[in-house]
Amino acid sequence: MSSPARRLFAATGNSDKLREFRRILAPTGWEIIGMEDGWNYPEPEETGATLAENALIKAREGYRRTGLPSFADDTGLEVDALDGRPGVYSSRYAGENVSYADNVRKLIAELDGIPIERRTARFRCVIAFVSDQFEDTWEGITEGVILDSSSGENGFGYDPVFWSPELSMSFADASPDLKHSVSHRGRALRQFGAFLAVFKKHLPTTYNQNNDPYLP
Numbered sequence: 577m578s579s580p581a582r583r584l585f586a587a588t589g590n591s592d593k594l595r596e597f598r599r600i601l602a603p604t605g606w607e608i609i610g611m612e613d614g615w616n617y618p619e620p621e622e623t624g625a626t627l628a629e630n631a632l633i634k635a636r637e638g639y640r641r642t643g644l645p646s647f648a649d650d651t652g653l654e655v656d657a658l659d660g661r662p663g664v665y666s667s668r669y670a671g672e673n674v675s676y677a678d679n680v681r682k683l684i685a686e687l688d689g690i691p692i693e694r695r696t697a698r699f700r701c702v703i704a705f706v707s708d709q710f711e712d713t714w715e716g717i718t719e720g721v722i723l724d725s726s727s728g729e730n731g732f733g734y735d736p737v738f739w740s741p742e743l744s745m746s747f748a749d750a751s752p753d754l755k756h757s758v759s760h761r762g763r764a765l766r767q768f769g770a771f772l773a774v775f776k777k778h779l780p781t782t783y784n785q786n787n788d789p790y791l792p
Contacts, residue, residue, distance in 0.1 A: 584606050584644060585639070599756065600761070619637075627701070628715075630664065632711065646706050651701040653697060655696075700717050703765060716760040723737045743758060
């Protein structure tokens with residue numbers, strides 16, 4: 577009989593991110609568990625001053641809630657002409673509980689009149705992992721330019737206005753696999769996946785039910 581799949585809890589309430597996690601980490605053989613699978617994970621307040629701090633806050637809460645080895649990401653778009661904004665506030669740039677489109681509209685408005693050569697930017701993603709043994713983080717970065725209007729129907733977040741020189745198209749114009757080949761999240765998750773391959777024999781395969789009052 578084959579051994580059960582090793583399971584990781586993805587500490588996110590964002591279904592778009594969860595889909596990317598599962599797609600990029602599929603070759604590792606780990607089963608990625610998320611909130612949509614019935615696990616109780618009220619997202620904690622992101623009070624960190626950096627992406628790494630926020631990613632760790634979420635991963636620690638995931639581990640506390642589920643008992644599973646848990647991981648989370650925090651991602652920021654850093655625009656040079658805006659002194660690195662929106663950065664750690666990227667998901668709530670236009671306010672709390674706003675749509676992707678709201679954030680994109682605010683970004684385009686703030687860059688109005690700035691020439692394309694000064695609209696350089698980068699996506700930065702930090703993946704944090706927490707288990708009963710230790711914590712660690714991995715970072716992925718991709719460089720690009722902010723367009724003055726949206727292009728493409730794929731992706732999410734700022735993808736429609738993030739033009740990638742490596743792909744010669746916006747992230748929203750690229751297929752998921754093409755985007756992941758150069759994206760910030762793809763790069764961070766591949767580093768994380770390499771870690772999982774090395775250490776999987778030393779990590780638990782199941783949660784500790786006696787330590788988890790929040791299981792469904």
